Every structure is written in C-alpha cells, then in structure tokens.
Amino acid sequence: MKNSSSNKEDYLKAIYENNGIDQFVSNKTLSHHLGVSPASVTEMVEKLKNDALLEYKPYTGVKLTEAGLHITIKIIRNHRIIETFLYDKLGYSLHDLHHLSEELEHVKDAVFFDRLYQYLGSPDTCPHGGIIPTKENYHETAVTPLSEYQVGASPTIDRVMDDSSVLNYMASIQLSVGDTIHIKEIDTFNEVTIFTINNEETPHRLSHKQAQFIFSAVK
Structure with missing residues (x-):
C-alpha cells in the first residue's frame, strides 16, 4: 500500500501530466486519470491546497502553485530519467517501466540523477514521449x-x-x-x-x- 506522501506525489504528477501548469485540471479528470473515486480526489485536493501546492478554483479544478511545480518537476524528472535508463540500457518494455521507476525515483541523491542523465546523453524526452523537465524547461509539448x-x-x-x-x-x-x-x-x-x-x-x-x-x- 502506498503511503500518504506517495499518494500526494501521484496527484501532483497527474496534474502536471494534464497540463496543470497553465490551466485548471478538473476533479473528474483526476478521478479518471488516477482510477479513484471523486470523493478521494476531493479529500486529497483539500490536503494539497492546505499544503499550498495547489490553487483551487470552485467548479473548475486545480493547478500547481509555484511551490507545487517546484516539487513536481523534481519528481517527474527523476521518474523519467529512470524510465529512460531502464528502457534504453536494460531493455525493459514500456509496460514494465512505470512501477519500478516509481520505486527508484525516491532516491535522495541529486548527483546520482544528474550523472545518470548525462550518461544517457541528456535526452529531451522519456520513452513515453514526455519531456524530461528542468527548472528552465518544464512545459510538455504534447498536450x-x-x-x-x-x-x-x-x-x-x-x-x-x-x-x-x-x-x-x-x-x-x-x-x-x-x-x-x-x-x-x-x-x-x-x-x-x-x-x-x-x-x-x-x-x-x-x-x-x-x-x-x-x-x-x-x-
């Protein structure tokens, strides 16, 4: 079972992947994306809003605050670097990448991810086509x-x-x-x-x- 921190990160990633930087993402979209009930979405959105990670607009949805974006960029970046390594160097299939990447993305060593990124040739995208974000470039191009x-x-x-x-x-x-x-x-x-x-x-x-x-x- 995922802990509370992992659950919060799943929501942040889902908001990011649904273009929740520039526009509001509806609770319905999050429910659909994460496969959870609307009530669960409402509860977690309230927690993330209280943590100042989300901006909430009634009857419209949520988008990431600057603080939420800062955290999410690091999570997404680490996840997609690991995915690229597993796919390009270890031969994992697209289907098998996600869960193992979720385990490894929580390594608390920024130098490790920077060196792995350089070892991979500083790729722009992961195997699923999502950008590997940086502080300067974090907008998905395919939205x-x-x-x-x-x-x-x-x-x-x-x-x-x-x-x-x-x-x-x-x-x-x-x-x-x-x-x-x-x-x-x-x-x-x-x-x-x-x-x-x-x-x-x-x-x-x-x-x-x-x-x-x-x-x-x-x-």
Whole structure:
C-alpha cells in the first residue's frame, strides 16, 4: 500500500501530466486519470491546497502553485530519467517501466540523477514521449489528447501516459510513439474513434477514455 506522501506525489504528477501548469485540471479528470473515486480526489485536493501546492478554483479544478511545480518537476524528472535508463540500457518494455521507476525515483541523491542523465546523453524526452523537465524547461509539448481530434485529422502520437491498459492495447495493435494515425470515423454513441496507422489500411478502434491518455503536439 502506498503511503500518504506517495499518494500526494501521484496527484501532483497527474496534474502536471494534464497540463496543470497553465490551466485548471478538473476533479473528474483526476478521478479518471488516477482510477479513484471523486470523493478521494476531493479529500486529497483539500490536503494539497492546505499544503499550498495547489490553487483551487470552485467548479473548475486545480493547478500547481509555484511551490507545487517546484516539487513536481523534481519528481517527474527523476521518474523519467529512470524510465529512460531502464528502457534504453536494460531493455525493459514500456509496460514494465512505470512501477519500478516509481520505486527508484525516491532516491535522495541529486548527483546520482544528474550523472545518470548525462550518461544517457541528456535526452529531451522519456520513452513515453514526455519531456524530461528542468527548472528552465518544464512545459510538455504534447498536450492535445486524441479525443479532441475530428474525422480527417492525422495527428502524430507524441506522448502516452503510464497507463497499463492503454500501453497494452497500443502494443497489441503495434501503435507506438512517433506513429501517425488517420482518423476515419468517430462513433459518438459508443464513444469510439476508428483510425488507421501510418500507411496501413487496417482499421483500429480507440475508446474515448483511451484517447484521453494519448497526446499529440499538433493542435
């Protein structure tokens, strides 16, 4: 079971990953992202607000304060450096990266992470396409979820969140970061997007929920 500190960090990371630097992230989005009840979100948001890590706007949501951003950048940076090391150097799959990275990101040695980052060649992004943030550069470049694209659009997959079901599905249809999809149809009743990948003709289906975890840098 995760301790209270880990739970708080999960919320901070979820807010960051949903562009909670520049805009407010709704409680509904956090509930969806973290797989927890709305009541749990409300309770944790109140704690983080009391810790001055979040700015809360009624009926709108939350975004990170300067103090919250400072803490979150370090957590995200450490996590993604570890992910890159595990993926590039040790051959872990995208699916297996997340939980081990969460364990290792709590190492309290800034020099270790700086040296590991340099050893990896100072990469700009992690294997999931998220930026490896610094104090100067901490805005995600891929912030538009696939759920916002319409029929006829051809967005590139630039980032995917660490969600097991989404990563497993992407692997099953051989969809990867860097691929381009072509949206052929949107079934609004069933909340499903039908698309092809790159130059292939085989149609695939993506639920609205899954599409909210995959991002493109093109608006």
